[in-house]
Amino acid sequence: MSELVNTPDETSMAKEAELDARRADIEEARDAAFDRAKEQGVDPSQIEGARADFKRGQALKDLDYNVKKVASGARPSPKMLRTEDLAKDPEMLHS
Numbered sequence: 676m677s678e679l680v681n682t683p684d685e686t687s688m689a690k691e692a693e694l695d696a697r698r699a700d701i702e703e704a705r706d707a708a709f710d711r712a713k714e715q716g717v718d719p720s721q722i723e724g725a726r727a728d729f730k731r732g733q734a735l736k737d738l739d740y741n742v743k744k745v746a747s748g749a750r751p752s753p754k755m756l757r758t759e760d761l762a763k764d765p766e767m768l769h770s
Contacts, residue, residue, distance in 0.1 A: 705729075745769045 709722050748766040 742768070 709726065713719060713722055745768050746766060747769065748764045
């Protein structure tokens, strides 16, 4: 999050703290929803499956963000299937 809000100045640090608090609230609400579902008779294995799917989705979202952060150039599309078109501005990953 510090990269997102560009810390360490005071305004950025306050924004980071606000985002951390909001994330904690969202996680708490998510966990409460799972607990309510369990209390209402939802199979615990389905709840754990939902938790795992959510974590997997978040991990994929993080991976997508990090790959895009180090990528440059045109992303290939069905309209750019010719080699000469792709060679004009190839997609590259930088570390």
